[in-house]
Amino acid sequence: MTIENSTQAQPTRGGCPVRHSEGACPASALAAAFDPFEGPYQVDPAEALRWSRDQLPVFYSPKLGYWIVSRYDDIKSVFRDNVLYSPRNALEKITPATPEAMKVLASYGYAMNRTLVNEDEPAHMERRRVLLDHFLPENLEAKQEMVRRLTREKIDGFIDRGRVDLVEEMLYEVPLTIALHFLGVPEDEIERMRSFAVAHAVNTWGRPTPEQQVEVAHAVGRFWQYAGEVIEKMRADPDGEGWMHYTIRKNAEIPEIVTDSYVHSMMMAIIVAAHETTSLASTNMFKTLLTHRDAWEDVCADPSLIPNAVEECLRYAGSMVAWRRETTAAAQLGGVELPAGAKLLIVQASGNQDERHFEDGDRFDIYRDNAVEHLTFGYGSHQCLGKNIGRLEMRIFLEEMSRRLPHLRLAEQEFTYLPNTSFRGPNNLWVEWDPEHNPERANPALRRGSVHFPVGAPLRKEIARKVRVSAVRQEAGGVLGLTLEDVRGRPLPRWSAGAHGELCLGEYERKYSLCGRPDAPGYDVAILLEEQGRGGSRHIHEVVRPGTELKLRGPNNLFRLDESARSYVLIAGGIGITPILAMADRLKMLGRDYVIHYAGRSRASMAFLARLESDHGGRVRIYSKQEGERADLPAIVDSLAEGAQIYACGPARMIRALEDLCAELPGNTLHFEHFSAQGSGLDPEKESAFEVELMDSGLTVAVAADTTLLEAIRAVGIDLASDCCEGLCGSCEVSVLEGEIDHRDLVLTRAERAENRRMMACCSRAKSGGRIKLAL
Incomplete structure (x- = not known):
């Protein structure tokens, strides 16, 4: 898009705020009609923006006054650069307050200031680093027992009733209780907290009428005062446990970093953030799984699927629909020039179903092995601090319910949602079952069964679907052709040219390109017998017959066809x-x-x-x-x-x-x-330790001689996708900002290595133990 005076906004009544050259504005009737508060966006945000992902991935919405960003790569690039794309407007009222509402807020002394969510650098990372420890995976393991105990108590209370609203009975109160416990806040005002949370959401991301604004302002004002009262009680207990007690102690130790106003604002913001997102995400999860009955039954039969099922639910129907940013200078995004001061609504729900990143992106698939790359938690230095608490809770909710009530089903109902741009989840979720068929009536030990899930993102190696070989043929001398089908006769996910799948048979795991016709019901692969290989191809040639069952990861596409070439x-x-x-x-x-x-x-x-x-x-x-x-x-x-x-x-x-x-x-x-890998294993006696600065996350990480960069990054709670771990596939690619790299992959071209701007975290390292900086 060509723009005249692109650094200056040029408001026009009901149209794009930038003065364009003749015919150059990327506007359309669909862009003009877009309304996030009603219609298709409120029904299904990702589907509502499918046209945008395909036609106009960055467009101006005159009804909202924001630029809408809908594609995965564009959204991630915004999250990556929190200087050019400032988070300063993340908690700004998306519907401007009326004078009457402002007067009400002032009467309560409301003075909401910056928090971790909406503050700029360098203040943001200075505070985040100080307050990060409580959220690290190793420090969250001890919370599992409490989450399971609270969950069991709730299920015990309704398991013989046969019909409940899961939101009312469990999915609101348990996340809130856990959040308050984590923060160190008294747990005796659940209903009051519910009204506060709704008011805060409507006030920040909703479109209340002038009359509703006044009502909401009173609730927000009372919430502000309540947060202040809780802080004063906490100050009186200097040895109290919980993250807010820790924050208050840091306020006393380093008041120039953790300021008084920050403590009060953060108390109000995090009480909502720590539970509302998990409550809504958990509700979406059960609604999604019970709607996709095959997936629910698979989880009931195999609890090891639960961690990735949770990630796929977060991708497909996460509670965080969209977030906001504001440009600090003129920028180009998705081929569109943005003026300084442009307000962006970056719609993660849309990016999470972008098939340019996720094969068959609008399909719900709990076997999707890159589901963890979803943007529901955000990305980079502003990624949700509480992501692993949310994962922990959702996994335990799902494990307990699927084990104790596998015959659970959705009741007939009409789903309603709180109209807003950014949070999504049903207000109620009615489910039903026949108590006479509760498995624990015949086997009481089921009530106490459990599966332990390590805190953090699921490992790709644990994700695979069961398939069956439906046909075997000789494609050429030494080349075996296989056709694969789902063992239950279900359709396999769609795939795009260049995609591959990973076959898992016994101890052998090998990747093969999909080479059949995309509209065929099964997948076709061709396997060359490699005499000098590691034995996997020979094992397949010797063992596989029609009817053989094996596991398949994928499909994934790391060799994607650019369809715009001449x-x-x-x-x-x-x-x-x-x-x-x-x-x-x-x-x-x-x-x-x-x-x-x-x-x-x-x-x-x-x-x-x-x-x-x-x-x-x-x-x-x-x-x-x-x-x-x-x-x-x-x-x-x-x-x-x-x-x-x-x-x-x-x-x-x-x-x-x-x-x-x-x-x-x-x-x-x-x-x-x-199509073949070289040896890429570490030899600690020949390696050098080095340090890496993760600039997007504001962390410095030491990488030992016996540790890969990928392993070191994951150890500090950063989610980074990986696949082959041999430098062959490119899925663990990270951007290099500074430092020399010892490239050991088979992905980058010679020119790309010379540019030194990208590396594969699974195998490549800093040269000679030097220090490197990564955009991560």
């Missing part, structure tokens, strides 16, 4: 044809210009020749080494049309040759994927 050159060496075939199928469907170059030892060893020649005809060039044919890579690269892109998969020597040939071409010309 033309495409697809190059495959040997078994590297598998992702290339899927890309060719996709490009044919789109009607794009492409050519395929496929090289192998012999035609007999080259898989899918017949399908290539049948489906892609004159676009295929075959090179058989046995027949004296070689792909002339220099000539292929020399003949590239302007704007063309190369996608290549094959042996390392082929990729290195293409890197050399494309070294002077535009950076997005060559895209590649290796």
Whole structure:
């Protein structure tokens, strides 16, 4: 979008606030009609913004006066830069207060100031570092027993009734009790706290009428006074336990960092934040799982699925729908120029279903192995401090309910929500069951059963769906083709060209590109028998038969096809044809210009020749080494049309040759994927320890010689995705801001390594024990 005077807002009545060149404004009827307080957004925020993700990922909403951000990558980039995108407006009233409401608030001495949520640097990180310890995973483990005890007491109270409102009976009060205990606040005013929380949400993120504003202002004023009273009681108990007692002691020790006004404001803000988000997220979780009955039954049968089921619920139907930021200077986001002072509504609910990041993103799938990458907790230095408390509670709620009431079902009801931009969860959740079928009536020991879940994000290695081999065929000499189907006959998730799945059979876990047609009911993979491999391919060739059951992780796509190029050159060496075939199928469907170059030892060893020649005809060039044919890579690269892109998969020597040939071409010309890993394990005797500054999180972490960077980052509570842990897939990529990197991956191009702006946390390290800085 081209903008004149892009650093200055130019308000226009009912339209975009920026003066554009003729025809350059990214506005549309859908943008003008967008209203977050009613209609589709209140029903399903992610679905309501599907059009935006596809057409206009950053747009101005004249009804709201905010720029709406809907795609995953754009949202994450906003969270990453809290200087350019200030959080200062995060708790600002989204509906301006009336003079009458302001007068009411003033009568209570209301003086809400900055908190961890809405303060700028450097004050934010100075305070956050001081107050972080209580939230670290190792310090939360002791809370599990209390959460389970409170949960059991509530279930004991209603398990024989057959019908309850879960919000009223458990999902509001238990998170609030836990929050107050964690903070060290008296637990004797649950109902009063409920009214305060609703008033605070409506006051900050809602659109109350002028009359409602006055009523809400009285409740918010009373909340403010209550918070002050609690602080004074706490000051009288200097040895009290809990995070707020700790904060008050820090206020006495370092008042210049933890100020008096900060203590009062934080008390009011965190009482709401520490329980309301978990209560709503837990309600959404049960509604989602009971709506998707297959997922509920899988969790009941296998509690090990619970940690990832919780993450997928947070991704698919999290309680934090959107957050806010304000630009401190002119910025470009999603290809759109934003003026200084632009107010942004960054809709995490939309980003969480963006299929550019999540394969089949609008599908609920508890086996999704990158669900933990959701943005519900935010990202970076402002990521939710209490995320692991929320995870802990939700896991225990789900484990206790699914074990004791597996026959639970949703009752017939109409769901209602508190209208606002940012928090979402039903006001009530009625469920029912037949008490006569309660499993513990026949087996009383079930009441005391439990599964311990370590605090923190789930590990990807624990997430896999059960599949069955429905067909086995010989695709070529030494190449075994398998078709996989869900063991229960359910549809498998959709996937995009370049995607892969990871097969788990016994001790062997190997990744294979999906190479069937995307509309097929099952997944097709092709497995080369590698004589010099680690035994996985041989085991599959020898053991797998039709009917064999195994586990599958994914699908994931780390070799994604850019569908905006002018033309495409697809190059495959040997078994590297598998992702290339899927890309060719996709490009044919789109009607794009492409050519395929496929090289192998012999035609007999080259898989899918017949399908290539049948489906892609004159676009295929075959090179058989046995027949004296070689792909002339220099000539292929020399003949590239302007704007063309190369996608290549094959042996390392082929990729290195293409890197050399494309070294002077535009950076997005060559895209590649290796199909084998090199040794990437640590040898502590040969490694050097180093330090890393996580600039987005404001932390400094020591990485020992026997520890990977990935392991060290996770140990301080930072969620970082990973997959192969061999430097092959690229899922643990982080951005480098400073320092020299010893690159050990097979993901980055030579030019990207020389730029030194990215690294893979699973295997790469700082050179010679130096200090590095990462955007994390």
